[in-house]
Amino acid sequence: MPELNFQISDASVVRHAAVPTLGLQLSISQSEPRVPIESVLLECQVRIEPTRRKYSPAEQSRLSDLFGEPARWGETLRSLLWTHVRAHLPPLVEGTTLELPIPCSFDFNVGATKYFSALESGELPLLILFSGTIFYTADEAVQISRISWEKECRYRLPVSVWREMMDLYYPNQAWLTLRRDIFDRLLDYKQRQSLPTFEQALDKLLAEVQAVETVETPAFSSEGSS
Secondary structure (H helix, E strand, C coil), X not given: CCCEEEEEEEEEEECCCCCCEEEEEEEEEECCCCCCEEEEEEEEEEEECHHHCCCCHHHHHHCHHHHCCHXXXXXXXXXXXXXXEEEEECCXXXXXXXXXXXXXXXXXXXXXHHHHHHCCXXXXXXXXXXXXXXXXXXCCEEEEEECCCCCEEEEEXXXXXXXXXXXXXXXXXXXXXCCHHHHHHHHHHHHHCCXXXXXXXXXXXXXXXXXXXXXXXXXXXXXXXX
């Protein structure tokens, strides 16, 4: 039976896609003895491995919403499922290379988005698990075998590539989803204030809250101190 090996060598931004998409350069090779492979239906599970990198104090603060306080990270920092992707490999004997497209979300209710956006620099530690079906020729007949569940590879995705992708698809923007009743209240406020955009409505609300906080915060005085 054929045995395939997998390796991610590079990553880049896929431009002009319907959604933000990363392209992972996947190299596939066949171990000896090689047999003619007619096609492969490849399934990939992409996971994030947060324990395989260090975090600055600022990153730790931003990740508290996802993992809790750093003092508890020994219990809460664990592997996260990011996504599943599928690919169809053409006929091969020795090996081939293809671009594995990874659609990405910019929804900040999604754990992967929270994790990626919290990182300032460095790399995103990924683990890709492979499975699927191989159609190959042996004894002048087409045979079928499964890819071993043990097949996997790791890749450290540069944070800069993920940021480049989001800057391309959402320049100077971020996505925020709201509960329907909260959205209705925000829409009502926007209309009552005759504001043309939701950004202006939120900006005005924040300015009002900051003004109240400034008034309520007592000014520091050194009178009476010795």
